[in-house]
Amino acid sequence: MSSTSATSTSFAVLGLLALGPGSTYELTQQVQRSLGRMWPRATSRLYEEPKKLVALGWATATAESVGRRPRTVYTITAEGRAALARWLAEPAQGPVLEFEQLLKLVFADQGSRDDALRTVAAARAWAEQANVGNLVAAREYASGKGPQQHRAAPPLLAGAFLTDFYALVARWADWAAEQIETWPDDPADAVADPAEFEAIARRADW
Amino acid sequence: MSSTSATSTSFAVLGLLALGPGSTYELTQQVQRSLGRMWPRATSRLYEEPKKLVALGWATATAESVGRRPRTVYTITAEGRAALARWLAEPAQGPVLEFEQLLKLVFADQGSRDDALRTVAAARAWAEQANVGNLVAAREYASGKGPQQHRAAPPLLAGAFLTDFYALVARWADWAAEQIETWPDDPADAVADPAEFEAIARRADW
DNA sequence: TCTCCTATACTCTCAATGAGAGTATGAGAA
DNA sequence: TTCTCATACTCTCATTGAGAGTATAGGAGA
Structure with missing residues (x-):
């Protein structure tokens, strides 16, 4: 019963409740399927949050039963x-990215070229999987089955970002695979292509 | 002295040591400036890792002194x-994104239109800041001042991804601001533009 | 009818982590 | 001479993630 103040996770759960009442189990499913793509949290954590909301007077708990x-x-x-409205008016944190595959690629010169190729292939596969999940979420959204209001505008802002993010990972993985293919057998001897460096620098010029 | 097994953070530190010896303070600076963009970790955590590496026999500690x-x-x-080479050969995790601003936008219908506009403006500002940091890292890389080998190929793979990621956030924020401008005063009444939905769906078709 | 298997609906615990306060010296600028 | 910032850490506490554990419901198939 951690009665400390509300965290962003508390407000994420509160936001889901704003779309309609539900059990914690349903909330965890929503987070796993949609919200978790921008705010991933452990299930055990999600089970604590509604209790905190009740303690704060922001939600009420109703005991029901399905059979016994x-x-x-x-x-x-x-x-x-x-x-929730007050929270929405407060400044929020920018994106935080945790990308272990990219971390391994930074140190790719300490491993084999095949290691690097496997790592980018895994990133490409991840993006494909995420994109499939995205299409499922999009269908739910379009049919009004999801937690959101039917065709409400706000969720589309998130959908657009995630769609482009997954496409970015896929396109980057394809490009990275091409690059690694040109490396010598020992990645430690691989030298950056100046033309590629220039191309990237231009993409940073906006 | 958490003598449990090595985590990805341990290998991140080990990878930095592979580029040359250094004090923990120097390691923390490297993580803050460059590695942290794909593997953000608390400074206190980073101070524990080298000790673990020594316990595992993967690094040696030399006591020096600067004056007293x-x-x-x-x-x-x-x-x-x-x-490190064994770790590079193992499968790695795909990207994990934590994006509080996007979370707030999902629930934007519970707040005001200005809240939403301020949130995307903050995202845009974040991207600009990140891009500036990126250019600093790029100059370090190009001049050979950084921890990496001079113009080694692997770090460029990460640089390319991060560059495009920051650009994505900026372009998305601009688009989102345009969208929100078209909303009525109460975002709860905002309906998604079918044409935009279609456009996003097409970008998910790859 | 009986048996699985999966979905629903949670609780509990432990190790890992983040955040930040606290301490102290060195080096260079004002 | 003093101040400020960089270097170089240690320590603690609350939060969190991960996953094991428990139990009932409901539907599919034998």
Whole structure:
């Protein structure tokens, strides 16, 4: 019962409750499927959050039951909506990227060329998988099945970013594979192509 | 003295040591400036890692001193290089993105249109800042001042990705601002433009 | 009808981590 | 001479992630 103040995760859960009441299990599913793409959190953490919201008076808990199995449904309160609105008005953090495959590529000169090729291939596969998940989310959105309002504008802003992000990873992986193919057997001897360096520098000029 | 097994952070530090010996302070600076863009870690964590590397026999610690102030310089061992090579051969995790500003935009219908505009403006500003840092890193790289080998090919793979990522955030923020400008005063009434939805769907078709 | 298997619906614990306060000296600028 | 910033760490605490563990519901197939 960590009764400390509300975190961004608390507000993420509160935001989901703003779209309609639900059990923690349903909330965890939403986070896994859609919200987790921009705010990934452990399931165990998500189970704690609604309790905090109730303690803050931002949600109410209703005990239901499916047969003999209990189930707690949470509903946002008026104060909860007000708190959510206040949070939306506060400045937010920019993107934080954690990319282990890219980390390995930085040190690729300490390994084999095949290692590097396998790593970019895995990144390409990741992007394809993420894109498939994205299409599923898009269909849910378009059909109104998802948690969002039917064809509401705000989720589309996130969808656009994620779509382009996955495409970026895929295109970058293809380009990186091409580059690595030109390397000598020992990546430690690989020298950067000045033309590529210039091309990248131009893409940073905006 | 957490003597548990080596994490990706351990290997990140080991990778930096592979480029040359250094004190933990220097390592933390490298992580803050360059590696942190794809593998952000707390400074306190970074101070623990070299000790773990020594315990594993992957690095040696040499006590030096600058005047009366002690300073520990770490050097990678042959076993360290072998361990690093083994790690590079293992599969790595795909990108993990944490983007609070995007999270707020998903729930933008619970706030004001100005909130949303301020949030995308902050994202745009973040991208500009990141791009400036990127140019600094690029100059270091080109001049051979950085930790990397002069004009080695591997770091360029990471540079290319990050450059395009920052540009993506900026371009997306500009587009998002345009979209939000067309919303009514209450974002809850904003309906997605079908043409935009189609455009995004096409960008997901690859 | 009975048996799986999967979905629902949680609780609990432990190790890892982040954040930041705290301490101290060196080096160079004002 | 003093100040400020860089160097070089240690320590602690609350948060978090990861995953094991428990139990019922519901539908598919034998």
